[in-house]
Amino acid sequence: xxxxxxxxxxxxxxxxxxxxxxxxxxxxxxxxxxxxxxxxxxxxxxxxxxxxxxxxxxxxxxxxxxxxxxxxxxxxxxxxxxxxxxxxxxxxxxxxxxxxxxxxxxxxxxxxxxxxxxxxxxxxxxxxxxxxxxxxxxxxxxxxxxxx
Numbered sequence: 001x002x003x004x005x006x007x008x009x010x011x012x013x014x015x016x017x018x019x020x021x022x023x024x025x026x027x028x029x030x031x032x033x034x035x036x037x038x039x040x041x042x043x044x045x046x047x048x049x050x051x052x053x054x055x056x057x058x059x060x061x062x063x064x065x066x067x068x069x070x071x072x073x074x075x076x077x078x079x080x081x082x083x084x085x086x087x088x089x090x091x092x093x094x095x096x097x098x099x100x101x102x103x104x105x106x107x108x109x110x111x112x113x114x115x116x117x118x119x120x121x122x123x124x125x126x127x128x129x130x131x132x133x134x135x136x137x138x139x140x141x142x143x144x145x146x147x148x
Contacts, residue, residue: 044147046086051144053082054137061130068126073118075133076103092139099132 057075064071076099084100087093102125108116118126 043088046088047140047144047147050082050086050140053079054133054140057133058137061133068123068130069118069121072103072121072126072130072133073114075130076114076118079133089139089143092136095132095136095139099129099136102129102132 056078060075060078061071064074082096084093084097087096103117104113106116106120107113111119121129
């Protein structure tokens with residue numbers, strides 16, 4: 001089946017036909033729902049998710065208007081659904097935990113911990129956290145491009 005036919009089917013796809021579409025698009029046997037996919041495929045999907053999320057974060061750091069603290073707040077919000085367990089590499093997981101702890105250390109019920117922490121950061125501390133995000137993105141990108 002060619003990709004045009006698969007796209008045509010995707011428009012009319014029912015939930016029970018999604019496995020068929022997945023097999024056709026990616027030429028991967030699918031034994032069950034996405035949670036039961038092969039570990040290698042799940043790792044690839046996690047890596048793609050991390051790559052995309054960190055790319056957005058780095059883009060926000062580099063191109064958004066405002067102070068570094070405001071850009072850092074926006075960048076971290078783009079990573080809000082990323083969790084330490086998403087990293088299979090221990091060093092990358094540790095770096096992400098450092099970012100997380102440094103950007104959520106101040107608790108403020110009115111504005112939230114991310115905003116409160118970023119507003120209290122010096123330029124130097126904000127630059128250090130931004131550098132952690134960028135460094136982690138580079139490692140994710142290297143891993144992502146070596147696996148594709």
